[in-house]
Amino acid sequence: DMLTALGQQNRGGYFEYMGRYEEALEAYRLAEERYRKLGETERVGEILDNRGAVLLFLGRGNEALAAHEAAARVFAEAGLTLPYATALCNIGEANRQLADYRSSLTAFQEAHRLYEDLDELTDKSQLALDTANVYLDLNLYPEALAAYQRSSLQLREAGMAHDCARALWGLGVTLAATSKFEEAERALAGAAELFAAAGNSSLLCGVMLDQSLVEEGRGEPEVALAHARRALELVLEKDWSVQRVYAHLRLVDLLLPDADGAEPHLIEARLLSERLALPQVRQRLNERL
Secondary structure: OHHHHHHHHHHHHHHHHOOOHHHHHHHHHHHHHHHHHHOOHHHHHHHHHHHHHHHHHOOOHHHHHHHHHHHHHHHHHHOOHHHHHHHHHHHHHHHHHOOOHHHHHHHHHHHHHHHHHHOOHHHHHHHHHHHHHHHHHOOOHHHHHHHHHHHHHHHHHOOOHHHHHHHHHHHHHHHHHOOOHHHHHHHHHHHHHHHHHOOOHHHHHHHHHHHHHHHHHOOOHHHHHHHHHHHHHHHOOOOOHHHHHHHHHHHHHHHOOOHHHHHHHHHHHHHHHOOOOOHHHHHHHHHHO
């Protein structure tokens, strides 16, 4: 039973990195059943944390936050400092996506204090990446740039391709926001290559949408439009509401002021966003409507 549970947990992790989220959730469910049968409480905490990350990718923000908070309680009660710090990072990321930045930064600060005591370099690098995402959301570009640059180098050296890709993605978006389009293009191309190698169409779509933003900024709207359409095609047949909404909104931005061309994308985005507990998505949609 223990070996089977470990195998299912590992399968869930691989599915998550490949963007196969429903399969990841099923693998985690099977692992959790075995762990509970065995009384492996700490392992159940790991599954709760893993599940929360997948739920966040699916736009189920409140469920994700609840899962991470439950994991944090398990680790705190067991006195497991490192997993507890990791759960705090995940709580911070869930709060960021729910636009509760105060709670997000509070969780990250507490995790940073714990990591300092543990001297965990890799985890600090991931925390720097998570904190950079908050800085970017708050338009604190110098702070975001420094954090992304530091974390991308450290994660690359540690061989953590998935998180390195996330850091390069954020770096590219930050550079684009400050009109450094050539540097942004290189960073986003690096992220796209890593996500493509992992077969993660979900996150690759997001990078491609930001690549189209760079192309638009460089005065190539037709190239940007074609890139955004290819990004939508990647996720069109998948149950990935978050990615599909962002793709439709990107196309709206590129098509306006052609209201007739933009309206079908707005209607589809509105239908998809009704399933999502992500206020910043609804804000962007309403702004365009």
